[in-house]
Amino acid sequence: MMMRLLRLCAGLLIATLAAGCAQTKTVDYSAFKQSRPRTIVVLPPLNESPDVKATYGMLSQVTYPLAEAGYYVVPVALMDETFRLNGLTTPGDIHQVSPQKLREIFGADAALYVTVSKYGTSYMVLSSATVVTAGAKLVDLKSGATLWTGSASASSEEGNVNAGGLIGMLISAAVHQIVSSVQDDAAYPVAGIAGQRLLSAGRNSGLLYGPRSPKYGTD
Template sequence: MIRSIVCGSLMLLALLSSGCATQGSYDYSALQASKPRSILVIPPMNNSVEINASNIYLSTLSRPLAEKGYYVFPVAVINQFLQENGLQSPADMHDVPLDKFAEHLNPDAILYIVIEDWGQKYEILSSTTVVKANMTLVDAKTGTTLWETRVSYAQGSGDNGGGLVGMLVQAVVDQVVGTMVDQTPTVARAANNIAINNPGQGLLNGPYRAQ
């Protein structure tokens, strides 16, 4: 039963992903002028109440950025390196001057993320897994904003067609499954996919993009 619920949730995720493109076109002039080849991802600042949100979200960022054609500094190694140099929280890491990153790591661009909301929200007859964050990519030498976007995604459960009794049963199942299977990494990956690949708003392809 758990497997079927998870599979159903993934199907819903795919359907929702197909209709979330943002209209309009981003001004890419700064990104095109900078032409970054490498991206240093700073561990996300976490403004949510979920204490593990930063580490979980950090683990979902390397793949979509690499698939867009950029070299991504190993996020776990960078996190450890920064902590070993006295920066114990993402807030401290976000305050590091750009010239320090240039001196020790020499990235072309730096990605800053601020998590605004994260986790599973339970109501009487439904549950929703939410990921909301802001991404800002800056030139590592000048601090110029190259690209920024808002990441927002919610995967919910609701009426399963079985009436009130069915909804109550489903609500109980959702809470049981939620304690066993953390859906936030899946939702975060979907959110990243939408934000990074959104036509006209997402990140432009990097130099290592597979043809």
């Protein structure tokens, strides 16, 4: 019975991987190239996960890849304090502010809206992984048009091969869960990887390079 279950799981995994590899995404960059934003304000991410640390855990990780891609990013502390002084303290309320108002306040060319759907560690019988999944869209603050959308995910178990058999997998899952439970935010470094995958320029379906990058205009 156990062998049949393992074979079934393996078959489903192979099918899932094959389906993921077969998917291709065609991105229309025409609006992005016409807009060519220089300055981006990153809004506090919406959190759809059960972990309350997701919003600021992810927010602290997304500005670096944007800067590396060649954009000037409005400092997160300035953005956060500006909204707070204006009575806006939740991501849901902040995401409702009009693009024109955001441009008026921050003088930015575009805003990045991020939604975190998974953030944290989940324990299952044979595995325990810390997973972060997020989606984002870049919006032109002059026209309100969406310039780009993307999504990415990262897991603490990527590339992990357990050679201890079924017992080893059970022990590994239990240990991982214990370690995660005593850390302040086990998902934080995983969020960094997800952020890089989501917002690094030059990758397939990714952001275009910004004006501060030596590769600006080559994509």
